[in-house]
Amino acid sequence: MSMNNKQIILAKRPEGMPDKDTFSFIDKEIPSINSGEVLIHTLYVSVDPYMRGRMADVKSYVQPFPVGEVMEGGVIGEIIESKSSHFKKGDFVLGSLGWELYSVANEKAVRKIDPSVAPITTYLGVLGMTGLTAYFGLLDIGKPQAGETVVVSGAAGAVGSIVGQIAKIQGARVVGIAGTDEKAQLLKEKLGFDEVINYKTEKNIEKAIETACPNGVDVYFDNVGGDISDAVMQHLNNFARIPVCGAISSYNKTEADIGPRVQSKLVKTRSLMKGFLVGDYSNQVTEAAEQLGKWLSEGKLQYEETIIEGFENIPEAFIGLFEGTNKGKLLVKVAEPESKK
């Protein structure tokens, strides 16, 4: 095992779609750790659409990534050296860490995860940020009732695939919108969605939504924005709820994101749209994670992962998010746990 570190740096701010020039790889030495710190071997790196926002130099809910600094995101790693009484060698931890082979972290910056409860990758997915995002957005804002119709865009993604299943658990009828027939098949056959619209092959999305939602739309969980959302908005029932989780269709746009204004439709249907972030629910994470874990163990909730191998493929994996290459949670596997070798 080489103990030289490698890091992926934000080389420049992307205009439009990020490409390989957006990132650069550098070699570094691994610093020694001080008291209260741990040295972590990176095992899995999470790539997520929200990171695109941090690559632009605009005011947002998180600080932009600085150019020339290592990229950062959800990571699962293994402690290989500890100067903290809270961690020992071989512990698995979750944290917001650098895109690098080895990270030094303060003991307060990472959280231990238990591989006997669930596979460690689930702490980045269904039991982690994306599962919690689905849980809070759907249940706190969407509030689906039995018999209602829930539409989910980005339905095959890490968040959407969980949203649809939780909506089914609540007794709703679930219509997903996804970009390949393979994804549609997965959602219907494995994850229990009632209908899935393939927005890439469907000529008239608005008509397709009307057909798939004969009783209209009560909850629209919006991951994508853009013309897909414009179309769903045409079929809102009175008192519909729209948790706005993201707008991936706009993240790489270089021109303005223009579409039909929503005000008249919101008044006519008395509907609610609300943006949210999983971080807004930090005081409810424990109970939510327990509920997700319970559904998982009961077999009510399935999860899907797309795992790309190799540290050097992190940039490509990230870019793939915007091309819809993933089904479920997209992760990059960087290394095998020491304990499994």
Next chain:
Amino acid sequence: MSMNNKQIILAKRPEGMPDKDTFSFIDKEIPSINSGEVLIHTLYVSVDPYMRGRMADVKSYVQPFPVGEVMEGGVIGEIIESKSSHFKKGDFVLGSLGWELYSVANEKAVRKIDPSVAPITTYLGVLGMTGLTAYFGLLDIGKPQAGETVVVSGAAGAVGSIVGQIAKIQGARVVGIAGTDEKAQLLKEKLGFDEVINYKTEKNIEKAIETACPNGVDVYFDNVGGDISDAVMQHLNNFARIPVCGAISSYNKTEADIGPRVQSKLVKTRSLMKGFLVGDYSNQVTEAAEQLGKWLSEGKLQYEETIIEGFENIPEAFIGLFEGTNKGKLLVKVAEPESKK
């Protein structure tokens, strides 16, 4: 006093701005009343922007006005003949009645109003539908807190002028957006608004909002939609609330109402937009009207009325709503009460 009736009929559905050809006047006989009915002499007719929606043949929260039938809306009248034990000659009543000189109504279709409590016109304004609309939208959805910044568009209108004052009562800083310097002066000097932006003379609305709201926007009470709302949305604080009351800028548009999509902004700021109608709060009307009446009697709430004289001027008054001719509640005075003659 002539006892022939006159009615204003929806002659055809308008495309774009309604004009005089939209309406026609007809003469009718006044039918005799049956048991349980009253004959009402129309005193004041309310003209309101929402009526434009009912003139189009589209699915909405209320049925479209039928072409060839009498227009309908909020009316205050005086009972001139009663075959109901609930009403006697000389009573003042409020109801949704025709644009006509005399109406026959079932005793259950109208409500007695007390002219000793407040001037009868206030039951169509500050103590009626528009005051209640301001009250519920601002307090139930906007939830302004002391020290927060509330922006109101259509600020000099029937609803907006009340919204701003209720927000001041809650301790908020209030910025209005209106279309003439005269309106701006009224809002600041008589109604206590902190700042008013004249959107017709202001070259850069977005900059003007930024200047008027140095701490950002916590609540945006949206009466207008369109590019004014686009500009306000650029200055939302985290967890902002947007009661969407109407979109008057779009009601007469013949082309699509296109603008910046809101999804990304809602996510970044975790803001809420919600459409509403006063009718959604029917079970809370009594307490709300009492509170408005209390503020009125305490002098905490002022109201403004623009009263146009003459039944034949109702169409012109209605069209004037979209040209911003009114300050406060726009009413047409059709007749003097019998009791005052």
